Amino acid sequence: MPSCWHHKKRRLQIERCQQIEAGDMKKILIVDDQADIRRLISLTLGRQYSLLEAGDGATAISIVETSSPDAVILDVMMPGELDGFDVLAKIKSNKATRSICVVMLTAKGQAADIDRAISKGADAYLIKPFSPLQLTRLLQEHIGV
Numbered sequence: 001m002p003s004c005w006h007h008k009k010r011r012l013q014i015e016r017c018q019q020i021e022a023g024d025m026k027k028i029l030i031v032d033d034q035a036d037i038r039r040l041i042s043l044t045l046g047r048q049y050s051l052l053e054a055g056d057g058a059t060a061i062s063i064v065e066t067s068s069p070d071a072v073i074l075d076v077m078m079p080g081e082l083d084g085f086d087v088l089a090k091i092k093s094n095k096a097t098r099s100i101c102v103v104m105l106t107a108k109g110q111a112a113d114i115d116r117a118i119s120k121g122a123d124a125y126l127i128k129p130f131s132p133l134q135l136t137r138l139l140q141e142h143i144g145v
Contacts, residue, residue, distance in 0.1 A: 057082025092121030
């Protein structure tokens with residue numbers, strides 16, 4: 001088979017279709033209190049991954065425990081008792097969920113916030129406004145597809 005870009009792209013599309021047909025889509029949980037951010041991320045990732053959504057930390061923890069996503073895209077500032085740092089700590093301290101990839105996606109860009117997330121086990125940290133392409137690449141690096 002020729003190795004030109006067009007043929008490589010077509011082969012990747014066929015492989016993705018085969019994965020979808022086989023039910024092999026990786027699951028990603030999007031956690032953000034802003035529906036428009038969840039929608040943007042869903043539009044960016046919807047064809048490549050099976051998506052779940054939560055608007056607060058407590059709902060996120062419940063979904064993580066029941067659905068075992070491959071990755072969580074997590075905002076820091078959310079309503080309720082659990083902020084993103086609390087959710088991250090719960091995910092990474094639980095033996096059953098600690099291997100889940102957690103990408104922090106937040107407007108909090110101070111070095112102290114980034115250090116706090118990394119020390120609690122975050123796999124990556126993106127600052128809003130963010131590049132959907134950068135998010136896609138990060139997920140591909142961490143969980144594939």
